[in-house]
Amino acid sequence: MSIPQAMSVDNAFARTTHPNNPWTLWTRTCLFFGVEVVVSPPGELGWTNHVEGDNNLWQSRTINRHFCPDINAVRDISDTACDWFNTKRPILDPNLCGTRYPAEHIANHREALRWPPDTIIADHLDTKGKLHIPLAAGRVTFLRRVDRETVTIARTRWPTPGLPNGALVIASITTSDKTLTLRHRGEDLARLPYPINKLETMYWR
Numbered sequence: 001m002s003i004p005q006a007m008s009v010d011n012a013f014a015r016t017t018h019p020n021n022p023w024t025l026w027t028r029t030c031l032f033f034g035v036e037v038v039v040s041p042p043g044e045l046g047w048t049n050h051v052e053g054d055n056n057l058w059q060s061r062t063i064n065r066h067f068c069p070d071i072n073a074v075r076d077i078s079d080t081a082c083d084w085f086n087t088k089r090p091i092l093d094p095n096l097c098g099t100r101y102p103a104e105h106i107a108n109h110r111e112a113l114r115w116p117p118d119t120i121i122a123d124h125l126d127t128k129g130k131l132h133i134p135l136a137a138g139r140v141t142f143l144r145r146v147d148r149e150t151v152t153i154a155r156t157r158w159p160t161p162g163l164p165n166g167a168l169v170i171a172s173i174t175t176s177d178k179t180l181t182l183r184h185r186g187e188d189l190a191r192l193p194y195p196i197n198k199l200e201t202m203y204w205r
Contacts, residue, residue, distance in 0.1 A: 032134070159190075
């Protein structure tokens with residue numbers, strides 16, 4: 001359905017669980033395409049249920065049903081699964097999209113949707129075939145619960161004085177100016193410098 005404005009993920013995709021690789025390939029790819037990464041609170045079920053439901057459907061129609069001996073077989077069966085998702089399974093809210101099917105939504109709004117260029121992967125392969133995605137300007141947003149007047153981002157506690165335990169804080173890292181903005185109920189709590197070292201801004205390895 002083209003490139004979204006934001007992508008909701010759980011903590012396995014984000015830097016909080018990767019201390020030795022603080023900006024994961026997934027996060028870098030999203031930022032490279034102008035997608036804001038929104039990370040759900042750890043340990044809270046329900047924030048990614050829709051995505052997990054699609055994942056389960058994908059697995060039941062591909063991984064659990066078919067044996068793929070090579071990457072070409074994976075591509076072929078993935079194309080079949082994508083066609084089923086886009087044209088045969090009614091997953092959208094027609095009150096929001098005007099249709100239940102992603103393929104119809106894409107056809108109706110193709111000119112307004114964002115699409116990636118064709119050569120993006122080859123442009124970032126090194127001589128050994130390894131993929132390097134630079135850390136682009138963008139935003140990674142964490143949804144966090146207050147614990148003892150702090151929230152934890154990337155294994156570091158950040159102060160949220162005066163907020164009760166369990167209050168939801170929106171914490172956004174902006175890579176372009178290396179800042180962390182904390183917000184609660186639409187109000188800014190703090191704007192703090194956020195450490196991003198020079199190596200992190202170069203390449204993912």
